[in-house]
Amino acid sequence: MSLPEALVASLTALLGTRFSQTNADRDHHAQSESFHRAPPPDAVAWPKTTEEVSQIMAACSAAGVPVIAWGAGTSLEGHALAYSGGVTLDLTQMDKVVQIRPEDMQVTVQPGVTREALNTELRATGLFFPVDPGANASLGGMAATRASGTTAVRYGTMRDNVLALQVVLADGRIIRTGSRAVKSSAGYDLTALFLGSEGTLGIITELTLKLFGQPEEVASAVCAFVTLDDAVECVSATIQSGIPMARIEFVDAATACAFNQREGTTLPESPHLMIEFHGSPNGVREDAGRFGEIAAEFGAKDFDWATTAEDRARLWRMRHGAYHACLALRPGASGVVTDVCVPMSELPAAVHAAADDIAAEGLIGPIVGHVGDGNFHSLMLVDPGNPDEIAAAKRVAKKMAERALAVGGTITGEHGIGVGKRDLMAAQHGDAWAVMGAIKQALDPQNILNPGKMVPDRN
Incomplete structure (x- = not known):
């Protein structure tokens, strides 16, 4: 859609150079961290105050023009893409x-x-x-x-x-x-x-x-396991023991390989857990010792304790860089990224089944997870020009979601819905999905706020 001239004039008068219709600015806001793509918005606005946002919304409401909020652009399910055109509201200058x-x-x-x-x-x-x-x-x-x-x-x-x-x-x-x-x-x-x-x-x-x-004492570690099942079952046992961990992260063998290639590390190419404890010096030592005993029961080896702030930062920087490290396993690939969250008792079976599904489709699909709360992710690497690979990855993602629902879990623990998981909302929520649509109708009767996302289509 093209924007009404009166709206363009109004927003230009309000924002000056902080309102843009240039191709470069529009194209920047048509990008996604994952395989989701959409046409660029018709314009981009950079407000600095709540009052400016209010005036922008009032003007767009009067014109019936969609508005899509944009933060850092790091979402994975196409949340901030302008599928219906309109104005992208880039909030990065509201940074006080x-x-x-x-x-x-x-x-x-x-x-x-x-x-x-x-x-x-x-x-x-x-x-x-x-x-x-x-x-x-x-x-x-x-x-x-x-x-x-x-x-x-x-x-x-x-x-x-x-x-x-x-x-x-x-x-x-x-x-x-x-x-x-x-x-x-x-x-x-x-x-x-x-x-x-x-x-x-x-x-x-x-x-x-x-x-x-800020915790008085922090201790972090990474340890390897022989099998995926050993690592994930260790997580379940640790949670059930009541050990108060600040973080417990799972990465599979493919992810460990990706870390080695990107970071120059020498991790065994097998499943790993990354753990962190916060608290008093005595408490942290006790918690770490108890975890070590449980991990040993599941065959953990190659414990590497990060004892300095620099070592801890390096460990978690590596974990946070997993997405780009795994993309490098297949240069030129795009990522079909998905996450689910299940009750802790169901976590080992759910992770194992997801790994089997990925292998059955012949995909490269590293698995990582914030497994302390039953949430895990897969990044399936596909050729963006190969519809068969994309379809295979979507099949795996759908199976993961359906399996999570079957055991009382959710189709996403943290990635959200966007457009990528909108077709699974009815399966999770039943009639409650229509209630969400009614709330949307009440607050946004013209459907101008991020249309095409989250709720059912309007009749």
């Missing part, structure tokens, strides 16, 4: 840390602040924000996708760590949800409603987040 309240262990930020930038800002306070999805994602995008990551097993997900939001609705109204109080029973939990809504209900322009004290 508004207020740090150390005494309340809280911070208020604009949505374009990234998690790494926030933790850099917090260093002098002795506090940190723990949610760590790996990518240096924006906090607004993390809230919109209800992100989690490597530390969720101890600190929870974005759902657990967002106290309040400021949101601009489809018609330009500005609302606040939640409060700085740690609990409330005052009406509907609108904060939870917008968390995970993927930009389909409103534009998040401010977040109030919980903070945590």
Whole structure:
């Protein structure tokens, strides 16, 4: 679609050079971290304040033009692509840390602040924000996708760590949800409603987040196992034992191989667990010792303890770089990325079955996971010009989702829905999916907020 001249004139007057229709800016916002592709938006806007977002939304609402929020562009299911055209609202210039309240262990930020930038800002306070999805994602995008990551097993997900939001609705109204109080029973939990809504209900322009004290002692380790089953069953046994881990990550043999090629490491090419403990010096030593005993029962070997901050940073930088390391296993390939989350008791069988499905389709599909909470991922490497390979990868992803639902799990633990998993929503939610559509209709009657995502098509 082409934008109405009156809308272009209005947004140019409001934003000046922060409103663009150049091909370079539009094409940049048509990219995805995974295989999902879409035409570029008709224009890109870079607001700096909530009031500017409100004026943009009011103008686009009056013109009936779609608006798609954009954070760091790190999502994996096509969340921020403009399938219906319109204006991409790039929030990266809304990057202010508004207020740090150390005494309340809280911070208020604009949505374009990234998690790494926030933790850099917090260093002098002795506090940190723990949610760590790996990518240096924006906090607004993390809230919109209800992100989690490597530390969720101890600190929870974005759902657990967002106290309040400021949101601009489809018609330009500005609302606040939640409060700085740690609990409330005052009406509907609108904060939870917008968390995970993927930009389909409103534009998040401010977040109030919980903070945590930096741990007194941190210990990290990586260890190898003979088989995939040994590694994943060790996770289940560790969780059941009650050991309070900050992180416990699984990588399979293919991922270990990718690390060696990219990082120059010498990991055994077998499944591995990466573990981290936070707490007092005595507590960390006790927890690490107990884990070591359990791991030994499952044949763990080649323990490598990261005892310095630099070694720990190197270990987790390697884990966070798994996506690009695995892509390098097949140069020129695109990634069909999927994740599911299952009850811990079902995790070993689910991971094993996924590996079997990938092998049966003849695909290269490394598996990694935040397995401390039953969440695991596969990156299936496909030739972007080969529809048969893409179809095979999608079959595997669908089987993984169906298997997760069959045991009481979910079709995605953290990647979200976007367009990639929209056709699985009815299977997970049944009639509740239509209820989501009704909420969308109530808040966005023109369907201009990130259309084509999350909810059913309108009749």
